[in-house]
Amino acid sequence: MNHFGKLFTVSIFGESHGEGLGVLIDGCPAGMPLSVEDFIVDTERRKGGLQKGTTPRQEEDLPMFKSGVFNGKTTGAPLMLLFENKNTRSGDYEKQRSVPRPGHADFVANKKFGGFEDYRGGGHFSGRLTLCLVAAGVVAKKILKGISVLAQITSIGGEKDIDKGIQRAIENKDSVGGIVECRVDGLPLGLGEPFFDSVESLISHAAFAIPAVRGVEFGTGFAAADLFGLQHNDSIENNQGKTTTNHAGGVVGGITNGNQLVFRVAIKPTSSTPKEQFTYNWETDQMENFAVRGRHDLCIALRVPPVLEAVTAMVLADLMLREQHIKRVYS
Amino acid sequence: MNHFGKLFTVSIFGESHGEGLGVLIDGCPAGMPLSVEDFIVDTERRKGGLQKGTTPRQEEDLPMFKSGVFNGKTTGAPLMLLFENKNTRSGDYEKQRSVPRPGHADFVANKKFGGFEDYRGGGHFSGRLTLCLVAAGVVAKKILKGISVLAQITSIGGEKDIDKGIQRAIENKDSVGGIVECRVDGLPLGLGEPFFDSVESLISHAAFAIPAVRGVEFGTGFAAADLFGLQHNDSIENNQGKTTTNHAGGVVGGITNGNQLVFRVAIKPTSSTPKEQFTYNWETDQMENFAVRGRHDLCIALRVPPVLEAVTAMVLADLMLREQHIKRVYS
C-alpha cells in the first residue's frame, strides 16, 4: 500500500510527530557510491526554509543509513534510510483536534482507521513524508546517469511571475496554489508499455502520491483537447525519432519516443490557510468558525519541485532496469 | 505489464487485426449473474457507430465467455472474455507501413520490439483494445452495486456545445480533441490510501492506460493552482463528511471523503487526421508528405466515456474489495 515499483521498489513509512520516518529501497544496483552528502541538495531544496512562503520548521533532515551501504557503496541489499523527528511541537495540534481541518486528511483518516490514527500534524498523511520520497529520488537520480530530471515552478496563483504570485498571497493573507513542470532529458527511446504500464500511467501514479497534486498532464496536456489533429501531431524527422515539435511531451503509445519528457502537475493552495473557516466540530457536532494554528507554508507548490523530480526518477529508474539499460552492478 | 489491480485484477491482450483480443479478470466474486447481454450497452456506446465523428467499422463486439461462468453466474474462478476480429482490412495498413504515422505508436513499437511488432492497424497498441477495458468495466460495474459511474463529454475542440465542436472539425477536415468528465455517486468514505495507493494515483494510472489521454485532474484540478486556500478548501458540514463545496472532487489525502468523486481527462485529437502531414519515411530515410488511409474517428473523445467509466469501475471494485465492502461471494 505504501510500496511502489517493480524492480526498483520504494516503501515509505513514518509520521510527522512520531519517532521518525524513512524509506526502504530495494533493487538498487550494487557498487554505487552513496554518502549522506548526496542528500543535502535535494533535502534542502525541499525544505525551502529560505524562501518566502515556506514554513520555518527546520530539521536537519539528513538520513541515517541503517542498511544496504558498506564502505561508502551500495551492496545490492535493501537500503534503509531513516530520518528522526526532533523539532516537533505536537501541542499545536492537540489543541485543535476537535476540528478536522478542511482540505486535510484529518476527517477521512479518523473514519478510515477507526480513530486510531496518529493525528498529530497529519500523522502518516503529513507532507513531511515527502522527505522520504526525496530521499528515494536522490538514489534514483544517481542511478540515472546521463539523464537530467528537472522540475520548476511555472506559475503561482495564476501568475507566471512567481514573486508576484507569492506577494499576492501574502497581501491577501491566504495560501495559494501553483503549477510545477518537470522536464527529463537524455531518456532512451522505448521505456514503458502500452496501456497499464504506460509512462504516463506510472508517472501520474507516482505524482498523485504527492499530497496537494490535483492534476497531471503530459506535453500539451489539457490544451490538446482544444486542438485539431494537425496542430497536435508531432512530425517525425529521422530514424532516431526526433520530432519537429513536442506536443506529445516525449511519450507516444505509452512509450518514450526519444524526445524530451515534459509534464506538469497542478498543486492546490496549502490547506492550512491563515484565514478563518466555517467548518464542522466533532465535539459540538456543529459547524463553527475555526483558524488553523501551527507552522505552515503559504504556498506548498514552492517545495514540490524536488519531490516531483524524485518520484519521476523513481519511475524512470524502474523502467530503465526493466529495459536493461541499467545493470544490477553499478558501472 | 498488461495487468492491473490487486484483488480485482484485469489483464488485457490482443491485436487490432489479429485473431482476436480479450480480457482475463480474476478476483470477481462468485455467484454474480453475468450474461452476454450485460455487455451490449457499453460495447455499443464504445462503438459510437451512429454518431457523427466516429469510425464506420462495425464488429459485433460481444464477448465469448471462455471460463469463469457456469449456469449464468460467475464461479469465483478467472473470467476469460474473448472477442474475435472479423471485419478487418489489413491491406489499408500494409500499403503505408513505410511511414510511421505521427501521433501513433508505429515508430516506438518498431524500435522497442525490434521490428517484430504486429504493425497492422496499430497491433497491440490499437484503440480497439479499449474494448477489453470496457468489458472489464461491465463486470466491475456489476460488482459496484448502488454505485453510479457516469462519464460524459464536456467539450470538443474547446466548444462546450459538442455538436458545434464536431461540426468545426468536419468543416476543417481535421480531427479534434475533447474533455471527458467522470462522476461517481454512492461511494463509501474511506477508500484508498495515502501516497502510492491514493485514489487519484490508481485512477490516473488506469485512465492514462486509455490511448489519447493527455491529462487527468480531480475536482477543481488545474484551476486549483490559481486559487487561494479559502477558495479551494471544502468546509465539512457533518459527521458523515458532507462538504459544502466539492473542489476536492471527493478525495482528500488520497481517500474518498463520502462526496461525489469527480475527475476529468483530456483527450488529444485523433492522431489519424485526414490532413496531409510532412513526416519521416523509413524507406526513403527522408521526410515527405503523407496522408493516413483507412477508417478513423474524427473525434476519438466521443468514444471515451464508456472506457473511462470502465477503468474507473475497475479501480473502485478493487478498492471496495480491499476495504471489504464487497464479499467474495456475491450477495
Next chain:
Amino acid sequence: MNHFGKLFTVSIFGESHGEGLGVLIDGCPAGMPLSVEDFIVDTERRKGGLQKGTTPRQEEDLPMFKSGVFNGKTTGAPLMLLFENKNTRSGDYEKQRSVPRPGHADFVANKKFGGFEDYRGGGHFSGRLTLCLVAAGVVAKKILKGISVLAQITSIGGEKDIDKGIQRAIENKDSVGGIVECRVDGLPLGLGEPFFDSVESLISHAAFAIPAVRGVEFGTGFAAADLFGLQHNDSIENNQGKTTTNHAGGVVGGITNGNQLVFRVAIKPTSSTPKEQFTYNWETDQMENFAVRGRHDLCIALRVPPVLEAVTAMVLADLMLREQHIKRVYS
C-alpha cells in the same frame, strides 16, 4: 490469484468441462519463433495416454494462438494460448455430485465459492489445468536457450523400478503415488535473492501449484536433516564455483551457485482411486460407501514430469530476465 511471475508472467484460466482453458503469458521477448508444433512434445508427454496407469481421455490439446504471435514470431505483446474442450462427459460427474470426493477439492470449492463453483470434473481445480502450465513451460523453455530442464520419475509407490510400482497398483486395484525429480543444467551463477525471492521459494511456490504435490526438497533435501555438517557441506573447487559434491542441489543462500539445480517433488496417489470409500454425502448428511466413476489415472505422478519442468522453466525465465541474461528482443 491465478497469476505468477514478475517479468515473465503467467496467468491461467479455464475449467475441465467448460468451454476451454488457457494461459496468458506476458513479458515474453519479441522475435522468438513460436509455432503450434513447439507444443506437441510436452503436451503429448503430459497426456501420457500411451502409458500404463494414465487416463484414456484424449484431447488434441494443442493451443490456438489468439494474440502475441505474428508471422511465426512473438511480438512482445501478451501471448494468449487457448485450448478448447471437446471430449467431455460431464454426465459422469453430475451423477455423483452429492458426494464430495475424498482427496479432491469438491468440498472446499463448494464452501469457498458458495456453491457457485463449476463442479464438473473438478472445474477450475481440475488437473486438466496443468495443460496451461505445460504450455507456458514450452514458451519458457524456448527462452532458456542453452539450459536443459529435465524431470523424471524416480519412484512409484516406493519402488525405484517404476514398472513394478505401477504393476503393484494395478494388481491392488488402487491408485498410487510417486516421486519426480527435476534437474537443470546450464544455469548461470547468481539467480535468485536471499530470503523471499530465493530460488527455492520461487520454485516451491510454483511446484505446489501442481495438484497432488505434497512435498518439495532441494539437493539432499529431507535427508540433510539427518546429516552432520561435514557430510552436507559442498566444498568449493574453483573460482567458477564448482563444488566437489552437490548436496545443496545448486542453490546456496537462495542463489544459484553454478552447479546443477536438483530438486524433487512428492506426488500423492491419485485421489480418484477405483476403491470404494466410506465418506460424507451431502444429500443424506451421512457417511456412506462411495466409488468414484469416470476416467482417471492410476498414477498421476506419471504425468507430472513435463508439468514440473514447465513451472521450473517459468521461474527460471523470470529470474533470467531479472538478471538480464535474457534480452527483451530475442537473439
Next chain:
Amino acid sequence: MNHFGKLFTVSIFGESHGEGLGVLIDGCPAGMPLSVEDFIVDTERRKGGLQKGTTPRQEEDLPMFKSGVFNGKTTGAPLMLLFENKNTRSGDYEKQRSVPRPGHADFVANKKFGGFEDYRGGGHFSGRLTLCLVAAGVVAKKILKGISVLAQITSIGGEKDIDKGIQRAIENKDSVGGIVECRVDGLPLGLGEPFFDSVESLISHAAFAIPAVRGVEFGTGFAAADLFGLQHNDSIENNQGKTTTNHAGGVVGGITNGNQLVFRVAIKPTSSTPKEQFTYNWETDQMENFAVRGRHDLCIALRVPPVLEAVTAMVLADLMLREQHIKRVYS
C-alpha cells in the same frame, strides 16, 4: 525482492554486522494493542542462548517502534520495527575473508553483487535476519486471534530424542540438521486458492525464505508418494469438513479444509561446522584446509521453530485478510 505478501506485507532489511536490521510491515489493522513486551517470548525463543547447541551471541533483540504505533496501538499506517546491532565482532570474519565458507552464501553473494556485498558475518544473508521474520510473526500472530500456530522440533540428526541427537553432534564435534514441524489449529475453511496461490505454495515460499531449509512437506508429505490412494485419502465425516484422518495436512486443492494444518521443514546442519574443510581460497586460487572461526550454533534447527511459526503466521494473516476474516480496524 525482500518483500512478501499482498494485503499484509512484510519487507526485511539489514545486515549481521552493520548498523542494524528490521522489518517494515504494511496492512496491519488499526487499533491493535502492540508493545515491546509482545516481542520478548518469540525473540527469546529464537535466540536459544540457553540451550545446548546454540550460539552464545546475545543481543537484547527487542525492536524499536519507529512508526505505525500511537498510544500503544497500531494506527493502520506502516509499522517499522528496527533492531540495532551492538554485540558484533567483525574481526572474526575479516580474517578469513579469502575463503568463501562452504554451505554459506559468501561465494554466490560475492559473484552476484560484484564484490560489493557486506561480507561481515554473512551480511544481508545472515541468519540474524530471521529476527526480522520473528518480529513480523509476532504482529501476525496477534492478528490471528483464536488461531494457534505452533512449531516444534521432531528430530535432530535422525534421532527423535532430541537431546540424544544434540549429544551425538557434540561428541562428533560437528554440526547437525533436524526436522521442524508446524501445526496450526483454529483456521477457517476456505483460505487459499487453487494453483499459484495455494496455501502450500505460499507457505513453502515463505518457509524457504528461512536459511537452511532444504525441504517442505504437507501432511503425509514425501511418505504419500509410497502410498495407495485408499491409504492416503481422508474421508469426510460431516458438513463442517472434518476428516477421519489428516493425511492432507489440512489443505486440499490448495484450500484449507477446516482440519489442522500440518507441515514439516527439513533443516540442514549448520554450515559453520567446527570441522576442518578442504575448500577453495580466493587468494591462493587453490583448495586448502580451512576451519570456520567465530560463534556458531551446532544445530540451527533448534532456533527455527519461532521463525517457522512467524512466516506461517505472516502467510495466514494475509490470507485471512483476503478472505475478510480480519477487519481493517482491529476488534
